[in-house]
Amino acid sequence: MQPITRSQHAPDRIGIYRIPHAIAGYVLHVVLRRNGIVFTKRFWEHRCGDHVQALQMAQAWRDRVIAQHPAMTLAQFCSIVRSNNTSGIPGVARREKGYRTKEGIDVRNAYWVACVPRSGGTVSVRHFSIAKLGEDDARRLAIEAREQGLAELESVVFRQQMQPMQVSSRAHMDALEALLNEPAERRALRDQQRAQRDQARTVRRQRAAEAQRVAIAQRDADLLAASNRSGEPYIGRYITKSMTGNWRVSIERGGVKYRKTFSDSVYGTADDALSAAKAWRDRVFLDNPTLPTGEVAARINTVNTSGVAGVFLSRPSGKTKYSSWVARSPKNKGVSTRSKRYSIEKYGNNGAFALAVEARAAFLLELGDEPFLSHRAARQLQKILSSTDGREPSYFEAINDR
DSSP, X not given: OOOOOSOSSOGGGTTEEEEEETTTEEEEEEEEEETTEEEEEEEEHHHHSSHHHHHHHHHHHHHHHHHHSOOOBHHHHHXXXXXXXXXXXXXXXXXXXXXXXXXXOEEEEEEEEEEEEOTTSOEEEEEEEHHHHOHHHHHHHHHHHHHHHHHTXXXXXXXXXXXXOOOOOHHHHHHHHHHHHHHHHHHHHHHHHHHHHHHXXXXXXXXXXXXXXXXXXXXXXXXXXXXSTTSSTTEEEEXXXXXXXXXXXXXXXXXXXXXXXXXXHHHSSHHHHHHHXXXXXXXXXXHSOOOBHHHHHTOOOTTOOSSSTTEEEEOOOSSOSSOEEEXXXXXXXXXXXXXXXXXXXXHOHHHHHHHHHHHHHHHHHHHTTOBOOOXXXXXXXXXXXXXXXXXXXXXXXXXHTO
């Protein structure tokens, strides 16, 4: 088999292959081998504009690789030591030639042989007789002849007919540089946009934290403000026609209303009557514990259709393309409401519903054992009782003994 000495492609198309793609049209695949290193890159026609511009970019990239990595010279190729070399010097070998004389005597002569290729594809072979020159001199002369022949091949490119023709202009090189820099520019733009989004997210979080801080401060201020004219939660003051002062306790716990009147005339003074009213109010409040916020949030209202509080079905609208089950966090004053959406198309109806129920349960766990105090009077009394021992049982027992 004869070695391939000429490319089947046009000189300006060598190393460039146009490959069809099922979706993206055509791509130009550039493959170039230099000194054992394979350089490869793809240029999509739809990204470059059209097939002409894609070819120009592929040729420019190939020509740049050729300029950075020149083709191997014939001298370099001939200097490669092959695996079957026995002399240690490429192109130099020890050979023996035999012949038979007329007298029938077999004669064998040894030589050191130097093979020197020529630029035209021929090979010059020189023999140096060991019998005439000696072993060392014959080998030395063969090596010198080989080196002299290779020196003449330093400017000859190996397989010149198969090397690509450099056709790119300076404008093509500049366009290639701009094309290759586009990914870095896109990454820089994405990084900039990501930084802007992060900054905007940080600002939103700071604003939300500030709004929450203001809400908490307002809530604390509400706790300090009186919930009625008497200044005591659930306790009111009124005067009868006989000008007798009374303290009236009206409190509702667990759907049950508790009311009781404490007259100044019964307890001696207005302060004693107020103390008795406060003791009775505190006992009622503590004997009927406040339900946790999570338990109240788990109650199912009359309009619920899913069977789980805080979980509902969201149907397609202008913002969403597919139906989904949504889990929403319970309303909590000073805290933003959150929601998690699970697509029915992705998880299936049962799977999306189960995930929404799990998300709702996770929202409820975040509430912990925080009591549900819907009225300001309840929050005020809860704070009062949590900061003191609350009941004052000895005084309460003394009042009941009267």
